[in-house]
Amino acid sequence: MQLNLENNKRALIESALIAMISAFFAISVIYIPVLSILIFFLPVPFIILSARRGTKYTILSLLISSLAIGLLTELILTGFILIMFGPVALVIGYCIRTKKEPFTAISIASALWVVTTFLIIQLIAIIGGINFMEIIADSFKEVQLQMEEILSMEYSKATIKAAIDNLIMLIPSFLILQSVMGAFANYYLAISVLKKIRYDYDKLPEFSKFRLPGNILLGSFIIFVLSYLTRFIEGIHFNALLNNVIVIFIFVFYLQGIATISYMLKRIKTPKALRIFLIILIVVFSPLTAYIIAPLGLIDAAFDIRKLRSIKKQ
Secondary structure (H helix, E strand, C coil): CHHHHHHHHHHHHHHHHHHHHHHHHHHHHHHCHHHHHHHHHCHHHHHHHHHHHCHHHHHHHHHHHHHHHHHHCCCHHHHHHHHHHHHHHHHHHHHHHCCCCHHHHHHHHHHHHHHHHHHHHHHHHHHHCCCHHHHHHHHHHHHHHHHHHHHCCCCCHHHHHHHHHHHHHCHHHHHHHHHHHHHHHHHHHHHHHHHHCCCCCCCCCCHHHCCCCCCHHHHHHHHHHHHHHHHHCCCCCHHHHHHHHHHHHHHHHHHHHHHHHHHHHHHCCCCHHHHHHHHHHHHHCHHHHHHHHHHHHHHHHHHCCCCHHHHHHC
8 A cells, every 4th residue: 555655656746747847848949939840749758657657647747737838828728739749648658558569659649640730720720710721822922932033034933833732732741741750759759768767668670670561552552542533523622632642652651661771781781870871861862762762662562572571470
């Protein structure tokens, strides 16, 4: 009984400490615009708490932290932070605590992040009467005018407008990719911290062993067919839907392509530092390399170049 009371006391102290640290971090990010990108790492301390202490204490810490942020900035932020980051932190923490596969945790968290992002956008539109698509479209129009001035001699207005329109159409896929990368980064950062504090967790598989589910090709084919069939349904923007699907699948197979390259570099005994440098270089130049590396990922998904499926069956 005494031991349980002591554990509960420690959990409560840890919850309060995490709430204070998270609130201080979030407020700093809000008031220092140059750090705004770091807000996406707010789930990390709550993931650590969830993995160590469970869901109950994490929810308590989330409520305290969100309320503190709302009171010291704007009260409406309390709800936004809870909706945006709470579910992701709870799910990833639960997956770590129950020893789920890393990529299972990342997949579920990514899907949740997409849902909460779109929910936040809808709430802002309803509460504040703000239309995000109109704001983004206006921003792109300003960019278009500037580009027309700079590139008027080489490109026609129609060409520039078409490029801007294509970018606007791809906003949903960009939001989805941001969610995937956010979940991935938060998961691995939380694991790194947990390892430092000697949390009992199995070694993460190397990225070179990352692979998509075995049914990814069939799933991709079905999604493409269904997307194509929407051209016959009135009211659905067929081109926008298909372009977004293409971007998402290019990204997915691009990830597997990078993992395949990492595996090959390791196979030929490339020094770790050089291997990491080359992978970073590929990622930095992803706009140029994506259309080469994504097909490599597709080939590996189809023919199992790395023989990972064979190893798993043994």
